[in-house]
Structure formats: structure tokens, C-alpha cells
Amino acid sequence: MKLKKILPQVLTLLFIVLIFGFFTMNAQENMDTRGIEFGFGFLKQEASFDIQFSLIDYDGSKSYARAYLVGLLNTLLVSVIGIVLCTILGVIIGVARLSPNYLINRTASVYIEFFRNIPLLLQIFFWYFAALRALPMPEDAPLLLGTSFMTIKGLFTPAPVWNNFDVFLITLIISLIIIFFFNKYAKKKQEEAGIQYPKFLISIGIFILVPALTFIFGGVDLTWSFPELKQLAKTSYTYEGGVGIPPELIALTLALTLYTATFIAENVRAGIQGIGKGQKEAAASIGLTTVQVLKLVIMPQALRIIIPPTTNQYLNLTKNSSLAAAIAYPDLVLVFAGTAMMQTGRAIEIVAITMATYLTISLSISLFMNWYNKSIAIKEK
Amino acid sequence: MSKVNLLKPNKENINLFLGLGVSFFILGILDFYLNNFYDKNITSFLPGFISYFTPLIFGMIGLHFVRIEFSGIKQLDKLNKNINTSNFNAALSFSIILLLIFSIPPLLNWFIFDANIAGDTKEACTGGGACWVYIKVWFNRFMYGMYPNAEQWRVNATFIIVFIFMGLGYFFPLRFKKYLTLYYVIFLPVISFLLIYYLISGGEFGLEWVETGAWGGLSLTFIVAFFSLIFCFPIGMMLALGRRSDLPVVKYSSLTFIEFWRGVPLITVLFMSAVMFPMFLPDGTYVDKLIRVIAAIVLFEAAYTAEVIRGGLQALPRGQYDAAKSLGMGYWRLHLLVILPQALKLVIPGIANTFLALVKDTPLIFVVGLLELAGMLGLAKTNPKWLGFSMEGYVFAGIIFWIICYSMSKYSYNLELKYKTDR
Numbered sequence: 001m002k003l004k005k006i007l008p009q010v011l012t013l014l015f016i017v018l019i020f021g022f023f024t025m026n027a028q029e030n031m032d033t034r035g036i037e038f039g040f041g042f043l044k045q046e047a048s049f050d051i052q053f054s055l056i057d058y059d060g061s062k063s064y065a066r067a068y069l070v071g072l073l074n075t076l077l078v079s080v081i082g083i084v085l086c087t088i089l090g091v092i093i094g095v096a097r098l099s100p101n102y103l104i105n106r107t108a109s110v111y112i113e114f115f116r117n118i119p120l121l122l123q124i125f126f127w128y129f130a131a132l133r134a135l136p137m138p139e140d141a142p143l144l145l146g147t148s149f150m151t152i153k154g155l156f157t158p159a160p161v162w163n164n165f166d167v168f169l170i171t172l173i174i175s176l177i178i179i180f181f182f183n184k185y186a187k188k189k190q191e192e193a194g195i196q197y198p199k200f201l202i203s204i205g206i207f208i209l210v211p212a213l214t215f216i217f218g219g220v221d222l223t224w225s226f227p228e229l230k231q232l233a234k235t236s237y238t239y240e241g242g243v244g245i246p247p248e249l250i251a252l253t254l255a256l257t258l259y260t261a262t263f264i265a266e267n268v269r270a271g272i273q274g275i276g277k278g279q280k281e282a283a284a285s286i287g288l289t290t291v292q293v294l295k296l297v298i299m300p301q302a303l304r305i306i307i308p309p310t311t312n313q314y315l316n317l318t319k320n321s322s323l324a325a326a327i328a329y330p331d332l333v334l335v336f337a338g339t340a341m342m343q344t345g346r347a348i349e350i351v352a353i354t355m356a357t358y359l360t361i362s363l364s365i366s367l368f369m370n371w372y373n374k375s376i377a378i379k380e381k
Numbered sequence: 382m383s384k385v386n387l388l389k390p391n392k393e394n395i396n397l398f399l400g401l402g403v404s405f406f407i408l409g410i411l412d413f414y415l416n417n418f419y420d421k422n423i424t425s426f427l428p429g430f431i432s433y434f435t436p437l438i439f440g441m442i443g444l445h446f447v448r449i450e451f452s453g454i455k456q457l458d459k460l461n462k463n464i465n466t467s468n469f470n471a472a473l474s475f476s477i478i479l480l481l482i483f484s485i486p487p488l489l490n491w492f493i494f495d496a497n498i499a500g501d502t503k504e505a506c507t508g509g510g511a512c513w514v515y516i517k518v519w520f521n522r523f524m525y526g527m528y529p530n531a532e533q534w535r536v537n538a539t540f541i542i543v544f545i546f547m548g549l550g551y552f553f554p555l556r557f558k559k560y561l562t563l564y565y566v567i568f569l570p571v572i573s574f575l576l577i578y579y580l581i582s583g584g585e586f587g588l589e590w591v592e593t594g595a596w597g598g599l600s601l602t603f604i605v606a607f608f609s610l611i612f613c614f615p616i617g618m619m620l621a622l623g624r625r626s627d628l629p630v631v632k633y634s635s636l637t638f639i640e641f642w643r644g645v646p647l648i649t650v651l652f653m654s655a656v657m658f659p660m661f662l663p664d665g666t667y668v669d670k671l672i673r674v675i676a677a678i679v680l681f682e683a684a685y686t687a688e689v690i691r692g693g694l695q696a697l698p699r700g701q702y703d704a705a706k707s708l709g710m711g712y713w714r715l716h717l718l719v720i721l722p723q724a725l726k727l728v729i730p731g732i733a734n735t736f737l738a739l740v741k742d743t744p745l746i747f748v749v750g751l752l753e754l755a756g757m758l759g760l761a762k763t764n765p766k767w768l769g770f771s772m773e774g775y776v777f778a779g780i781i782f783w784i785i786c787y788s789m790s791k792y793s794y795n796l797e798l799k800y801k802t803d804r
Binding site: 005030107113119121123133319333 | 474477627631643644645646657664742755775787790
């Protein structure tokens with residue numbers, strides 16, 4: 001009986017050890033013959049390649065570690081923008097899918113069936129190589145909303161120029177802390193004495209008013225720098241000032257958002273449909289208004305159904321952002337597993353670091369969402 | 382005739398309200414139409430901001446007038462109930478109608494009326510619409526990659542034969558039904574492998590050898606997806622069983638394996654197979670690029686398949702295990718004869734979804750230099766003779782993939798319904 005339990009485990013261990021041993025031995029041998037030494041010392045060397053788009057200060061004289069950081073930040077940037085946008089769009093489409101209005105309902109389902117059945121890579125290619133290439137050159141671009149220019153070289157929008165930005169940021173954080181304690185206090189009051197404050201309005205008020213005060217007292221100052229057309233050569237123009245958002249980022253965000261939103265929409269629909277009709281009727285019969293029914297009865301229950309599959313979609317979006325490499329958006333894969341690997345030839349270290357980074361991102365997202373899911377789960381007494 | 386209250390359309394004055402409503406509705410659409418297609422703004426006397434929204438306002442007023450409860454006209458009641466229940470709904474419905482008017486004529490023009498399909502050269506494309514000549518000329522490349530034109534019947538023949546073998550399962554006589562799983566899990570993969578090896582790859586029986594680098598286009602998409610599915614299924618099954626095992630070493634090694642592959646993007650796995658994998662093999666060993674790619678995809682997808690199968694295993698009631706154990710069955714007999722046949726039936730829709738995801742993932746193999754449909758498009762659009770037709774190419778590929786994926790997702794949805802009622 002004991003042997004029956006131990007033998008399979010020993011065999012599994014042996015199998016794993018043998019495979020790993022075989023691989024490490026070969027790798028060792030291969031690296032010896034090629035004169036490469038395993039190690040992460042190369043991260044400190046000068047990278048000597050340029051990156052088109054970077055959130056932090058970077059140029060060719062910086063180290064590979066710095067290039068890695070640039071790539072990582074670019075990946076995180078596109079993932080965060082994508083997650084925010086696809087959540088908003090997904091919720092709207094998911095609710096529209098349940099609308100009694102025939103036209104809205106049909107439009108939403110056509111949207112879902114259309115975008116979820118085309119490979120994401122093809123959609124990225126379409127936006128980048130076909131749709132965004134049809135935009136005008138910088139010198140012919142029309143003014144959008146009086147401030148921005150949408151050109152073949154990207155979107156140029158005004159950039160905020162702050163004075164004493166840190167003061168503003170600190171007050172913003174303070175206002176969030178005040179809101180947190182106010183909400184706690186309001187909840188306590190409601191449970192003790194049944195007094196209801198207009199929580200949402202007061203929170204918004206604090207959030208806007210407190211940071212706004214710093215403009216008067218804190219010496220905070222905000223001006224905008226507008227993009228201006230500048231001639232580089234006889235037929236080559238570009239914009240100066242403002243923020244230039246590269247077309248790669250636009251194409252990638254568009255494709256990721258439109259694609260992932262279809263899945264989130266289906267999750268939202270399933271979540272809302274999963275709540276029994278009786279719940280709505282019971283809530284209405286004790287005199288709650290439509291908004292209250294939605295806020296206090298339907299959403300808390302629907303969220304429990306919606307969140308686990310939506311977590312998966314967030315993870316997918318983050319992993320899919322690696323398709324950026326296909327259109328040369330300088331994300332982690334392109335910068336590090338692409339350019340840096342070509343230059344250093346350190347395949348094992350670099351692929352290992354890249355994979356470990358994605359694993360860490362995936363694990364942190366799923367840990368956070370698990371924590372959030374637990375905090376809204378049914379608390380059984 | 383009773384008093385007319387414009388804010389509350391009623392049944393007594395139905396003709397008046399219908400007349401007013403329809404004329405406002407038409408006015409709204411006319412305003413929008415003239416604005417967009419003829420550059421004429423009939424409401425230009427209004428300030429710019431309001432004039433911009435006039436079509437919507439007209440349409441809303443029109444829909445407001447026709448919103449009469451129990452009007453006695455069947456179509457009108459149906460219309461009101463479906464798209465016109467409140468002002469908000471009316472605004473949304475009218476915006477969608479405007480959007481359709483705005484987008485459909487230009488799309489139709491581009492697709493059909495201004496498009497060119499006759500001819501063989503770029504010069505044949507004179508209209509402002511799509512140039513389908515480009516697709517026509519490149520069609521073989523998009524389907525078969527660089528596979529020699531004269532040999533393409535071999536690819537077709539392979540696919541037809543494999544399909545026939547797949548369909549044969551339906552016509553099994555009842556007494557052979559118990560071998561069906563064996564047929565699909567072992568016999569079919571072996572047959573398909575032999576077919577691909579001898580017929581597509583060639584080199585024997587007088588067939589010309591075609592290297593895998595020349596394979597491509599849509600047929601490569603299917604070859605990669607089909608093979609990955611066949612191999613990731615048994616591996617996924619073992620992993621799923623391992624994850625639910627009582628033995629800690631087996632359980633945690635399966636768990637680590639599954640979570641590792643699920644946590645990394647496919648593109649890094651393909652990178653790994655391309656640059657890191659050769660380092661792990663004895664010096665001088667050469668493994669074909671296509672095989673390396675399929676191996677990478679198999680490992681990646683096996684983790685997802687394992688989770689799908691685990692779902693099926695978990696859905697079985699405990700009584701099944703207890704009953705089988707009380708009959709004295711051991712672990713393997715219990716799983717092979719009782720648990721897996723039931724669990725696998727439950728997860729067929731899930732497997733179909735995995736396959737769908739796999740087909741949508743295959744374009745990624747371009748990172749290792751294999752050119753399936755999307756990769757071929759990238760190659761075709763850089764051809765100096767055919768510059769500037771990337772839109773047609775991507776639209777074409779989009780339509781092809783959409784048809785494949787949509788029919789597959791509908792099929793798996795039907796399977797889901799079918800197996801739901803079974804239990």
C-alpha cells in the first residue's frame with residue numbers, strides 16, 4: 001500500500017530531474033563551445049540602441065537594465081490603458097446586450113460576434129497597417145477639437161505643464177484618505193442611527209474641492225503646451241510641444257480594447273442574467289427605487305459572477321499586449337527579448353527574465369483580483 | 382376631435398400625430414443625409430452647435446409623436462415596444478439609424494460598386510473601391526504559402542482524406558462504438574501524421590520533397606492547429622489527473638507546470654522554442670522549425686486543456702468515484718472506465734473553445750518565420766508590384782478567419798446545448 005503511494009511520486013521526481021539535468025548539461029556544453037558564460041552581468045553593460053517611445057529618460061548610453069525597465073513600463077502602460085478602456089466599453093456593451101430596445105441589442109451582439117471571432121493579431125495589423133496608414137500627413141492634418149492633430153505619425157495632444165506638481169499630488173492623496181474615512185463614518189452612522197448622507201456627492205465634492213484649493217493657496221499652476229507644426233526638411237514636417245502618442249500605441253490599444261471588451265461584455269451579460277428575477281421583484285416590493293435595486297441588490301450579486309472570468313480577461317489582455325512586437329511598439333518582448341537578445345546573444349537569461357516578468361505580472365493581477373473577489377464575496381455567519 | 386396636447390400624443394388625434402411624427406422623422410434623416418453626402422446644411426441659420434445636433438433633435442421629436450400606447454395599429458405598437466419606449470431609448474435608436482445610414486453606403490461602395498475584380502495586374506484597379514484583383518492574383522499564395530503551384534493538389538488531398546476519416550466515426554456500426562475513442566485519440570492522429578509526412582512533405586514514392594519553410598498560408602494554420610490539438614489532448618488529460626491527485630509530488634509538479642504556461646504569453650513561448658530550445662539539445666541536433674513550433678504550442682495549450690478537463694472532472698458527483706471504488710476498481714481502471722468517459726463528454730464544448738483559441742493564436746507563428754495567412758499578407762503587401770493594398774488583404778483575411786471562427790463557435794455552442802440536456 002505504501003509502495004503504491006511512493007512509487008509514482010519517485011518516478012515523477014526522477015522524470016523531472018532527468019529532463020532538467022539533460023537540458024542543463026546540454027546548455028552548459030553548448031555555452032562552453034560558444035564561449036558564453038551564464039550570468040546576469042550583461043545587464044549593466046551599455047545598451048547602445050535607441051528606443052522610439054519611452055516613459056522614462058533613456059538613450060543608447062544607458063544600460064540593458066534600463067532598457068528592460070523602459071520595455072516593462074511600456075508594457076504596463078498599454079495594459080493599464082487597455083484594462084480601463086475595455087472595462088468601460090465591455091460594461092456598456094454588456095448592458096446594451098440586455099436592452100429591450102431591439103436596435104441597441106442587435107448592434108451590441110453584432111459588435112460582439114464580429115470582434116471576438118477575428119484573431120487579435122490580424123486586428124492589430126489592420127489598425128496599424130491599413131486603417132492608421134490612411135491618416136493625413138502632419139502638414140495636412142485638420143485640427144481636432146481645437147487642440148489636437150491626428151496624423152499618420154500619431155496623435156498630438158496638448159501636454160499639461162505643472163508648477164509644484166508634488167503639492168498637488170499630496171493633496172490629492174490626502175483628499176482620498178479623507179473620503180475613505182468619511183465613507184466609514186457615514187456607514188457607521190447609517191448602521192447606528194439610520195441617517196443617510198449623500199455619500200457619493202460629498203465624496204466627489206471633496207475630491208474636486210480639496211485639490212482645487214492648492215491652486216489658490218499652494219502655488220500650484222497648470223498651463224498647457226500645445227503642439228505646433230515644425231518643418232524638418234523641405235517635405236518633412238512634425239509637431240513640437242504637447243504629447244505625441246505614437247500610432248503603434250494607438251493601434252495596439254484600439255485592438256486590445258475592442259477585442260477584450262467583447263469577452264467582458266459577455267461576462268457582464270451572464271452576470272446580470274444570472275441574478276434571479278425574484279431578487280428584482282422582491283427588492284421592488286419593499287419599496288426600493290430602480291437605482292437602489294440596481295446598486296444595492298443586483299450589482300453586488302452580479303459582481304460575484306462577473307469578477308472571476310473578468311480577471312482572466314485582464315490577464316489575457318496583459319499577455320496579449322506582447323503582440324506589440326509585431327508592429328514594433330517597444331514593449332518588453334520587442335525591446336528585451338528582441339533587440340537586446342540579438343545584441344547580447346544571451347538567449348537563456350533573457351527569455352527567462354522575460355517569462356519571469358510576465359509570470360510576476362500575471363500572479364500580481366490574479367492575487368489582487370482574488371483579494372477583491374474575497375472582499376465582495378458572501379460573508380456567511 | 383378632442384383637444385390636442387403636443388406633449389402627450391393620444392389615440393384620438395392619431396392621424397395628426399402620425400403625420401407630424403413621420404414628417405419630423407423624415408426631416409431628421411434628410412438633414413443628416415444632405416449634411417453628410419451633399420455638404421448642404423439646411424439648418425445653417427441656427428448657431429453651429431445646435432445645427433450639429435438638429436437631425437437627432439428632429440428624429441427624437443418625430444419618435445415622441447408616434448409614441449402612442451395601444452394605437453390599434455399593430456406595426457406601430459410593435460415599433461414602439463421594441464425601439465421607442467422612452468425619450469432616451471428613442472435617442473439611442475435614432476442615433477443607431479443615423480450611424481447605419483452614415484456607414485453602410487460607403488462600405489457597400491468600397492466592397493462592391495466601386496471595386497474591381499477583372500484583370501490580372503495592378504493597373505486593372507481603376508475605381509475608388511477595393512481591388513479584389515490583388516486577392517485573386519495572390520489567392521494561391523494566401524492558401525498554400527510558397528508551396529509549389531503544381532504540387533498543391535497534395536495539400537488538398539490530405540485535407541480531404543483527413544476529413545473523410547474524421548467523418549467516418551459517425552458511421553461506425555454499433556458494435557464497434559466502444560473503439561470510437563481509440564479511433565479518434567490514436568488511429569486518426571497516426572493517419573494524419575503519416576499523410577502529412579508522406580503526402581505534404583513528400584520525398585518518397587516519387588513525390589517531390591517540399592521543405593517546411595515553403596509551407597504556408599491558411600493550410601499551415603490548419604496543420605499547426607490540428608496537430609497541436611491532437612497532441613495537447615492526452616498531455617492535458619494527464620496534467621488534469623495529476624492536478625487532482627492525492628500524491629503531493631505529482632500534484633504540485635502538475636500545478637506548477639500548468640500555472641507556469643498559463644502565466645506567460647504565447648509569443649515568449651515561441652521565442653523560447655526558436656532561440657532557447659536549440660541550446661538545450663545536444664550540439665548538432667537539428668529539429669525542424671515547424672516541429673519546434675508545434676511542440677511549443679502543444680506545451681502551452683496542454684495547460685489550458687488541462688484546466689478545461691479538470692472542470693469536467695470536478696463536475697462529476699462524488700458518488701461515481703465511491704461506486705467505482707466499492708466495486709474494487711483501482712486508480713487507472715476507475716478513471717479509464719468510469720470517470721474519464723463521462724468527464725470527457727462534458728468537456729467537449731470546452732475543448733472546441735480551446736481549439737477556437739488555438740486557431741486564433743496560430744498567426745503568432747510569424748515570429749519564428751513561418752508564414753501562415755497573416756504572415757503571407759505581410760509578405761504580399763511589401764511586394765513592389767503590389768504596394769498599397771494592405772486594406773484589401775486584411776479585410777480578406779478577416780473575413781476568412783471570421784467565417785471559420787464564427788461557425789466553430791456556433792458549433793461549440795450547439796454542442797453545449799446538446800450535452801446540457803443529456804444530463
